[in-house]
Amino acid sequence: MGASPSILDPRSVILLAGVMGVVMALVVFFMQRSYPRSIQGLAEWARAPLVAFVSTMLFAARGYFPDFLTIVVANFVLYQACILYYAGSQKFLFGRSDTRGWTVLNCVLAVALFWFGIVKPDFEMRLLFVTLAVSALFFRHAQLYMRHTGRVFGKRLMTGLLLAQALVAALRFVSVVAGMAGSGLMEGSWIQSLYISMYSFTVLLLTIAAILMATDRVHTEFEYLATRDPLTGALNRRAVLDACEGAFTSGERRGALLMVDLDHFKDINDRFGHQMGDAVLREAVHRMQRAIGDKGVLGRYGGEEFVVLLPESGKAEAMEIAARLRQAVGEPFPADSSMAVVGSMAVSIGVAAGESSSGGAGIDDVLALADAALYRAKAMGRDRVIAAA
């Protein structure tokens, strides 16, 4: 297909893409400063559109600057920008990046472009090399997200964009093989316009997808911090009470609650120090969580006291789980563990089921019952499970 008049003048599209890229880079740069360090990849995502901007300026100068700059260097810089986006994703997803292979490929590409741009100019061959390399990198990049996409919109958008970009580059490759390469970068054929416009939108939308993903991750991290006890990782008091509230205010008499208290914990602190006490608390939580499995949630009520919500369990099952939990916590510490000097620990547990409370089985009711049962367990000599009267 020959050149046809196009509403999208390639040079303007290229310039516009560059300017949009700079704006997006600034947005990510300022965002990065206020986001936690744990969100990685933002630095690469901020640099990528800036590097792309340099390449767009060089592309736009085609015909004005020497071909070496506007062909070889421009493409090299653009590919480095694509590699930077990819590095950003690697860091965001895995906390580290390795793009050496792609940089080597970019150097090979530069040699090919030098040959077919300067020594033996051939637009078709250049296009073949560039579209193949771009398509491969974007497919690889999309693949990273295909393995990690959940329901997060930003990740889906990112995957879709990367795949679309990879497909358009592949389509351009096929068009060259089919003899539809056209005559040059600035030619206004529909396929060339699609190729260049796609690139412009990609710069803009990739950054938007990156911002959405980073924001979602900040949200998830803050939510985690707001609901967790920092020492043990169990739910904090507010979060576990919220969960209990939801389970017992519906007026249903289903579900059970355990109040768990480590026995003579003060002695552990006094004899072995506060740090050892902390380690024992963490281990106790780990063992309790294992014993509860997916039957319920564990929250730290305060100090060495815990609440276990078993939303689907009746009294019998709650007693069974409580017994399992007591046994798990009471297992002696292995000889090679740093806690071996402590020997072992024990817990007292009070059990209250929604069905055993009077009236509407409100959370306060059930908590009071479990607490009274725990009190009795302590009074009867500790290291036991007592059901609410």
Ligand SMILES: Nc1nc2c(ncn2[C@@H]2O[C@H](COP(=O)(O)OP(=O)(O)OP(=O)(O)O)[C@@H](O)[C@H]2O)c(=O)[nH]1
């Ligand atoms: N190491 C450590 N100790 C804690 C933490 N929170 C509370 N404690 C300690 O837990 C101990 C609780 O002591 P008590 O309430 O007397 O309970 P206990 O020694 O377990 O005795 P009983 O419950 O009656 O069996 C206190 O010494 C608190 O300082 C914590 O986060 N880390």
